Amino acid sequence: xxxxxxxxxxxxxxxxxxxxxxxxxxxxxxxxxxxxxxxxxxxxxxxxxxxxxxxxxxxxxxxxxxxxxxxxxxxxxxxxxxxxxxxxxxxxxxxxxxxxxxxxxxxxxxxxxxxxxxxxxxxxxxxxxxxxxxxxxxxxxxxxxxxxxxxxxxxxxxxxxxxxxxxxxxxxxxxxxxxxxxxxxxxxxxxxxxxxxxxxxxxxxxxxxxxxxxxxxxxxxxxxxxxxxxxxxxxxxxxxxxxxxxxxxxxxxxxxxxxxxxxxxxxxxxxxxxxxxxxxxxxxxxxxxxxxxxxxxxxxxxxxxxxxxxxxxxxxxxxxxxxxxxxxxxxxxxxxxxxxxxxxxxxxxxxxxxxxxxxxxxxxxxxxxxxxxxxxxxxxxxxxxxxxxxxxxxxxxxxxxxxxxxxxxxxxxxxxxxxxxxxxxxxxxxxxxxxxxxxxxxxxxxxxxxxxxxxxxxxxxxxxxxxxxxxxxxxxxxxxxxxxxxxxxxxxxxxxxxx
Ligand code: GLN
Numbered sequence: 001x002x003x004x005x006x007x008x009x010x011x012x013x014x015x016x017x018x019x020x021x022x023x024x025x026x027x028x029x030x031x032x033x034x035x036x037x038x039x040x041x042x043x044x045x046x047x048x049x050x051x052x053x054x055x056x057x058x059x060x061x062x063x064x065x066x067x068x069x070x071x072x073x074x075x076x077x078x079x080x081x082x083x084x085x086x087x088x089x090x091x092x093x094x095x096x097x098x099x100x101x102x103x104x105x106x107x108x109x110x111x112x113x114x115x116x117x118x119x120x121x122x123x124x125x126x127x128x129x130x131x132x133x134x135x136x137x138x139x140x141x142x143x144x145x146x147x148x149x150x151x152x153x154x155x156x157x158x159x160x161x162x163x164x165x166x167x168x169x170x171x172x173x174x175x176x177x178x179x180x181x182x183x184x185x186x187x188x189x190x191x192x193x194x195x196x197x198x199x200x201x202x203x204x205x206x207x208x209x210x211x212x213x214x215x216x217x218x219x220x221x222x223x224x225x226x227x228x229x230x231x232x233x234x235x236x237x238x239x240x241x242x243x244x245x246x247x248x249x250x251x252x253x254x255x256x257x258x259x260x261x262x263x264x265x266x267x268x269x270x271x272x273x274x275x276x277x278x279x280x281x282x283x284x285x286x287x288x289x290x291x292x293x294x295x296x297x298x299x300x301x302x303x304x305x306x307x308x309x310x311x312x313x314x315x316x317x318x319x320x321x322x323x324x325x326x327x328x329x330x331x332x333x334x335x336x337x338x339x340x341x342x343x344x345x346x347x348x349x350x351x352x353x354x355x356x357x358x359x360x361x362x363x364x365x366x367x368x369x370x371x372x373x374x375x376x377x378x379x380x381x382x383x384x385x386x387x388x389x390x391x392x393x394x395x396x397x398x399x400x401x402x403x404x405x406x407x408x409x410x411x412x413x414x415x416x417x418x419x420x421x422x423x424x425x426x427x428x429x430x431x432x433x434x435x436x437x438x439x440x441x442x443x444x445x446x447x448x449x450x451x452x453x454x455x456x457x458x459x460x461x462x463x464x465x466x467x468x469x470x471x472x473x474x475x476x477x478x479x480x481x482x483x484x485x486x487x488x489x490x491x492x493x494x495x496x497x498x499x
């Protein structure tokens with residue numbers, strides 16, 4: 001990769017040889033991503049409530065449409081990553097994605113009932129261009145072998161969760177109690193802030209994120225390609241609109257898109273030889289495991305939300321808090337609390353030369369996941385005769401699942417930037433998020449499988465039904481963790497110099 005460019009002041013080398021724990025550019029990306037996640041999780045929190053209360057969609061249809069939006073957001077991250085790698089570069093992709101998200105949010109702010117599906121379709125496509133590419137840029141701040149990279153992604157991850165926590169709480173609160181127009185517009189305002197921060201600080205990023213076509217083809221041709229991508233993405237919006245409003249199509253898309261993406265990445269992998277190919281294979285294995293992780297983890301938006309609504313009391317450490325608020329916010333809260341420590345712990349262990357390798361960290365992620373679901377299961381032993389159980393124990397399970405997430409998710413982002421060759425960085429990041437799309441999708445199926453057939457069954461029956469499901473998930477998570485540890489020598493061989 002070129003280390004200088006006409007338009008930048010800093011060279012790549014100057015950026016990557018920073019002193020201290022974090023490069024200063026990480027903070028700029030941190031704040032851009034924080035506001036983007038504020039808008040995203042704000043929107044996510046509002047969706048299902050708005051659909052039920054204002055659009056008067058049935059609970060089942062609302063659940064399915066909610067699942068479809070989540071699945072499409074992360075599916076499009078793969079497409080957004082691919083276009084960034086090949087044509088736009090990360091910067092223009094982020095700008096374009098942010099711009100579409102702003103339009104989407106303001107459409108919703110303007111006429112939430114009438115233009116609902118238009119608004120969310122804009123935000124879905126916009127997020128696809130924004131989300132994977134900002135994460136990829138974090139990777140660009142580090143030299144390939146810099147041990148500070150995982151800690152950097154850890155910090156970036158707390159930015160994500162600051163945004164998620166405040167957006168998730170504020171937008172829903174404003175929407176429910178004041179005005180939906182204002183709440184959706186707020187997402188647009190903070191997204192504008194995100195983009196401002198990005199635009200005003202991007203000069204400090206030197207050559208990171210400029211189009212891969214610069215210096216390869218004439219600027220006028222680059223412009224033509226760029227415009228084609230912009231137009232193409234606008235044309236996709238009506239298609240997304242149809243898909244989200246008719247969830248029967250979601251299954252079809254999920255059945256075809258994933259296998260096609262996998263075939264494509266295998267095709268790209270075969271273009272490489274030796275170590276580069278092996279590393280890509282390792283990346284694909286990690287991605288496949290992450291689908292299982294997210295499928296279990298993402299019960300949060302579905303079955304755990306219903307479990308919280310029906311089967312939990314409202315007392316946590318002596319305070320009266322609505323169990324659904326805990327379900328929506330405790331994960332982000334614990335990430336913010338623990339993420340810096342986990343990042344610094346890895347650095348500290350690295351200095352002592354006893355930092356666990358990535359495969360072990362992934363394995364630990366699954367072990368914590370298994371423990372957390374065992375605790376969700378265990379809540380049944382604290383239930384009263386009406387089937388209402390302890391919010392305290394439920395919150396502890398969230399703490400444990402968050403530690404698992406921190407062992408796997410920030411490291412996964414970091415890993416994608418280490419294992420993929422430069423020209424596939426954003427696409428692999430997109431593939432990582434595509435795994436989240438499938439996670440969301442499978443999570444819905446698992447959740448539906450756990451629900452009692454009768455919506456009006458006694459709460460005790462619901463408690464038993466859900467907690468039985470959580471016990472199963474705990475066992476499967478444990479098996480996945482053990483399989484990872486068993487295949488770790490093979491995986492480590494494939495990873496070559498990446499730890
Ligand atoms: N909570 C993280 C984020 O919003 C991870 C989401 C995911 O990959 N499923 O970025």
